[in-house]
Amino acid sequence: MSDKPEPQPDDVSEPSSLSVSGGRDVSIGGDVAGRDVVKTTTTITGFSEQAVQRLVLIVGALVFVTAACFFSGGVAVGFFAFDALNKQVGSSPEAAARFEDRLEQLNNLQAGQRFEFVFSEDEISSYVRFIAGPQLGFAPDTGR
Numbered sequence: 037m038s039d040k041p042e043p044q045p046d047d048v049s050e051p052s053s054l055s056v057s058g059g060r061d062v063s064i065g066g067d068v069a070g071r072d073v074v075k076t077t078t079t080i081t082g083f084s085e086q087a088v089q090r091l092v093l094i095v096g097a098l099v100f101v102t103a104a105c106f107f108s109g110g111v112a113v114g115f116f117a118f119d120a121l122n123k124q125v126g127s128s129p130e131a132a133a134r135f136e137d138r139l140e141q142l143n144n145l146q147a148g149q150r151f152e153f154v155f156s157e158d159e160i161s162s163y164v165r166f167i168a169g170p171q172l173g174f175a176p177d178t179g180r
Contacts, residue, residue, distance in 0.1 A: 131162035 083091070135155055145151055170176060 125161045126158045127162040127165045128158070129162065129166055131156070131159045132166040135159040135163040136167055 138153060138155060138159075142151060142153060164174070168174075
């Protein structure tokens with residue numbers, strides 16, 4: 037090898053930040069990658085941290101509102117349902133006899149003949165309590 041410096045090629049398009057000093061020891065500083073220095077940038081795809089946090093808060097609020105609607109609706113429906121179940125229905129042997137008479141009239145109709153069968157809660161309760169209940173094995177005079 038000769039001590040003469042070698043000529044640099046003329047096709048270098050970027051200035052180099054490489055510094056070489058000679059002597060007994062050689063020290064090299066700067067980018068020592070040759071001609072092409074590849075620098076990478078990282079691109080994060082998707083939602084940012086703030087967007088994810090907003091999304092979680094919105095979904096949580098929607099779940100809370102939905103649960104509140106179901107709870108309040110359940111309370112309202114339950115109130116009216118329990119109120120309807122606590123209604124007292126009267127039972128009497130006379131109402132049971134009226135219901136049984138209507139059933140007999142229904143049995144006497146011709147095939148295909150139109151009919152309207154109207155009865156009250158008291159009549160059907162009386163029929164089950166006093167007539168059908170004992171035949172079906174219900175507790176006597178209770179309809180249960």
